[in-house]
Amino acid sequence: MTFPEWTKPFLFGAAVGAIAISIVGFSWGGWITSGTAQTRAADMATEEVTLAMVPVCVDASATDPRRMGKLAVLQDLSGYERRNAMMDTGWATHPGTDKPDRFLAEACLAELDLDGS
Template identity: 35%
Template sequence: MQYDEDGYRPTKSVWAWSVVGASALTVVLGFTWGGWTTSGRAAVMADIAVRNAKADLVAGICVHNFVTASDAQENLKTLQAKSSWQRDDFITDGGWTNIAGIDDTITNAADACADQLVKMKELPQSGGDAAVTDS
């Protein structure tokens, strides 16, 4: 350590290590609490958001298709009687998640549709919109 007439005077080595330490601390705090993210993580988050948006859209269409079917009341009773892990298969097998022009299965759409339908106490009246409430 060096001292001059005003007190402590750090060496170049101490200054360099202080800068390195402050930079490292800034990076650690930024990525843990600052909300920073890498471009790879941002891409993953965007892909998840797109997948969830597709599932929500198809689930809404699925609910409409289910409710407007001629045997909707019987199907709703059957759906509600099934266990939670069987409901998505019932929805998929019923064809309510099929959308013209989309050949691929939309991940989580049948689950979301089944969840919305099971929450219904009764089917909406025909001629009206299928109002689905999230509880």
């Protein structure tokens, strides 16, 4: 079977064009893979749930009878030690779970503003 003379340059040009469009699309066009989309969606969901739970954490701290002692301990600490101590207070635990959430602990600490800034 004989192909027309223009077939080889046409196929070569189409392949180079497809590669170029793919590079441009993923680099500047905003295209992403499904894996990246799922990762971003999961991260956004975690952030939104954490933000929604901050008032619950603050309310738990406000109704805790040992609040002042726990806040004094939190104020004495800094960095990851403060986050770990916040997790130990029980305020950063989602209702219905047994384990505290470190993202909620960090968000709750930011909301409580223990440094007074």
